[in-house]
Amino acid sequence: PSNYRAEFISDVSAFITDMTQQKIAMIAALVGVTADDATQKLQGNNGDVFLTLMSFVAEKERLAKVEIKKKQQRLKQERLEREKKKGVVTEVSEEGTQSKQDTAAATVAKSASDGNAMDVDKSDETAADQTSASATADDKDDVDEIKITLIPLKDRRQKRKFYPETYVFLKLLIALELYDRGQFAQSLPILAALIAFSKQQNRRTSDLLSLRLYQFYALCTQRLSHEQSSSSSSASSSLWSIRDFLFSEYKTACLQQNESAQSQLIVLILQCYIASNLYSLAHKFVEKAEFPESAESPIFARYHYYRGRIDCVQLQYADSLYHVQQALRRAPQTACYGFKLNATRWLIVVQLLMGDIPDRNLFKPKFDGNLNVNHPELNEALAPFLEITECVREGDLNRYQQCLTKFAALFAQCGVSKILLRLRHNVIKTGLRKLNKSYSRISLHDIADKLRLSSAENAYFIVCKAIRDGVINAKVDYAQKFVESKENVNVYNTAQPYVDYAQRIKFCLDIRNSAVKNLRYPAQDGEEEDKNKKKDGDDDDEALTAEEIAEMIQKHHDEDDEDDD
Numbered sequence: 001p002s003n004y005r006a007e008f009i010s011d012v013s014a015f016i017t018d019m020t021q022q023k024i025a026m027i028a029a030l031v032g033v034t035a036d037d038a039t040q041k042l043q044g045n046n047g048d049v050f051l052t053l054m055s056f057v058a059e060k061e062r063l064a065k066v067e068i069k070k071k072q073q074r075l076k077q078e079r080l081e082r083e084k085k086k087g088v089v090t091e092v093s094e095e096g097t098q099s100k101q102d103t104a105a106a107t108v109a110k111s112a113s114d115g116n117a118m119d120v121d122k123s124d125e126t127a128a129d130q131t132s133a134s135a136t137a138d139d140k141d142d143v144d145e146i147k148i149t150l151i152p153l154k155d156r157r158q159k160r161k162f163y164p165e166t167y168v169f170l171k172l173l174i175a176l177e178l179y180d181r182g183q184f185a186q187s188l189p190i191l192a193a194l195i196a197f198s199k200q201q202n203r204r205t206s207d208l209l210s211l212r213l214y215q216f217y218a219l220c221t222q223r224l225s226h227e228q229s230s231s232s233s234s235a236s237s238s239l240w241s242i243r244d245f246l247f248s249e250y251k252t253a254c255l256q257q258n259e260s261a262q263s264q265l266i267v268l269i270l271q272c273y274i275a276s277n278l279y280s281l282a283h284k285f286v287e288k289a290e291f292p293e294s295a296e297s298p299i300f301a302r303y304h305y306y307r308g309r310i311d312c313v314q315l316q317y318a319d320s321l322y323h324v325q326q327a328l329r330r331a332p333q334t335a336c337y338g339f340k341l342n343a344t345r346w347l348i349v350v351q352l353l354m355g356d357i358p359d360r361n362l363f364k365p366k367f368d369g370n371l372n373v374n375h376p377e378l379n380e381a382l383a384p385f386l387e388i389t390e391c392v393r394e395g396d397l398n399r400y401q402q403c404l405t406k407f408a409a410l411f412a413q414c415g416v417s418k419i420l421l422r423l424r425h426n427v428i429k430t431g432l433r434k435l436n437k438s439y440s441r442i443s444l445h446d447i448a449d450k451l452r453l454s455s456a457e458n459a460y461f462i463v464c465k466a467i468r469d470g471v472i473n474a475k476v477d478y479a480q481k482f483v484e485s486k487e488n489v490n491v492y493n494t495a496q497p498y499v500d501y502a503q504r505i506k507f508c509l510d511i512r513n514s515a516v517k518n519l520r521y522p523a524q525d526g527e528e529e530d531k532n533k534k535k536d537g538d539d540d541d542e543a544l545t546a547e548e549i550a551e552m553i554q555k556h557h558d559e560d561d562e563d564d565d
Contacts, residue, residue, distance in 0.1 A: 008170070014178075015177060020047075024038045024039050027042065027052055027053060027056070030053060031060075033056065041055060041056065164198075164201045164206055165203070165206045165209060168209045172191075172194060172213065175187045175190040175191050182227075184227060185224060187216075187220050188217070191217040191220060195210070195217060195249070198210045199252055199256075207261060208260050210253075210258060210260065210261045211261055211264045214249065214264045214268065217242075218239075218246075218268050221241075222239065239276065240272065240276055246272065249265055250265040250266070253265060259292040260292075260295070262291075263295035263303070264299060266291055267302045267303050269285060270282055270286070270303070274309060274415075279309075279313040282306070282310050283314055291303055293517070300326075300330045301339070305327040305342075305343055308322075308343075312346065312419060317354045318354070320346075320350045321347070324347045324350060328344065328347065334367070337378065340365065341378060341381055341382070344365055345385055346416070348362065349416050349419055349420065352388070352389060352423055353419070355426060358389060363379065363383075363386045364379055365378050384407040384410055384411070387403050388400070391403055391427060392427050393430065395429075395430035395432075395434055395451070396431070397453075398452040400423070400427045404420060428462055429471045432447070432451070432471060433471060435447060435450065436472040436473070436474055436485050437485075440484065441482055442483055443481055443482045444460050444481045444482065445459075445481065447459040447483065460478070460481075463476055473485065
């Protein structure tokens with residue numbers, strides 16, 4: 001359309017050098033004609049691609065009508081031949097026969113009065129030409145009466161325009177092409193202009209497109225920052241620079257009730273906070289902002305992932321475990337290896353902080369849905385976390401410190417370097433639990449040696465805290481500097497089985513509630529409503545008495561008698 005043509009030609013010219021040849025190639029491919037025909041028609045329409053396509057479609061429409069007319073005539077001729085074979089005589093009106101006889105007599109009289117044979121032939125030829133011309137005109141009228149159209153517009157003179165969704169979609173494709181080519185500086189202004197245009201239009205049919213606009217705007221901003229500087233501080237500052245923009249857009253999305261944009265903006269704001277290590281502000285924002293239930297599953301997965309990280313830092317390990325598990329469940333079944341890998345790493349850390357040992361299969365992930373395929377590169381990426389898990393399971397504090405030093409760069413990149421420091425107490429508790437089972441009496445000095453603690457006095461305070469927390473069942477003799485283990489209590493006499501069952505029941509109830517929320521009931525179609533009305537009408541007819549039915553029949557016969565008279 002003319003109101004957007006110059007703008008799109010300016011944008012597309014960055015990718016296409018010879019625009020005319022591309023137009024010709026597109027027309028030839030769409031209509032199925034040669035390049036010469038497309039060139040000739042395009043020049044005749046002053047370079048208007050749409051008019052050229054419509055003219056080709058009109059020609060094909062005309063040919064289709066002619067073919068339909070020929071087929072109708074052939075079928076009619078076949079029907080007449082079948083009727084002649086059966087002996088059926090076609091009725092011809094007397095008026096038509098008389099008119100034909102009068103015409104033939106007039107023609108014979110005219111030829112008899114004129115003795116020039118050439119003139120007679122000329123008259124015959126003229127009459128034949130007039131007859132063929134009239135027949136052609138009649139055929140043309142018959143062809144035009146055939147109702148068939150290949151043109152999508154109801155009126156060819158209808159004013160053409162772009163709907164806002166079409167405009168946003170095509171411009172988004174141009175921005176993504178620039179993004180794929182690494183031209184982030186050129187793609188960013190286009191995305192910003194589309195965001196402003198989408199806000200101005202405020203159409204619910206473009207909500208999903210606005211979601212993609214915000215997503216790629218933030219991604220393009222980060223890539224542009226990484227292109228300028230590869231340092232992590234630069235990446236966090238780039239996200240921090242668009243924080244005010246994200247909050248402003250989130251406020252506008254809430255006012256316009258754009259739930260798709262709200263879900264994406266909440267995820268981007270949480271990402272901005274976490275990139276800057278502002279977990280307390282992120283926790284406050286999560287408490288205030290309500291995440292839409294109608295969000296897409298991948299957006300929901302990212303939201304659960306960030307919520308799991310925030311809750312883990314806030315020492316809410318049970319909630320963190322739930323959100324990380326939901327992130328893995330809502331993630332796409334295939335691909336998305338990077339996201340699933342990071343979520344699996346956090347799942348391992350949260351389980352260790354809760355005092356559980358992750359399952360062995362968790363370190364050999366299969367991220368391809370139902371395909372039973374193992375990826376050695378993913379196993380290698382989780383190898384450091386497997387080593388940390390073995391340290392916690394064995395209670396080897398010395399090896400634990402060595403692992404933290406060895407994989408410090410990887411843990412810092414994943415954002416778990418400070419979280420893993422909390423596992424030191426878990427390692428010590430595991431070692432104390434093993435010593436409590438192995439020895440009925442052991443000195444504090446031996447405990448310090450086996451757990452690689454600094455001194456016996458430090459071991460004394462650690463053992464006292466473990467006894468108070470219920471980690472071990474023992475008593476400390478400070479005078480003689482030893483720890484004496486007590487008889488192990490039956491676990492079924494404690495509240496631990498109740499806690500385990502309560503956790504499983506809560507998990508099952510959450511799945512059941514989620515399934516109920518996702519139920520969809522199809523609405524009644526118009527046909528079903530008509531059937532119901534017809535059924536109701538039949539029921540009413542069945543409810544008529546015998547006298548009423550007799551009166552209806554009599555009334556019908558009376559009306560027929562009046563018509564006959």
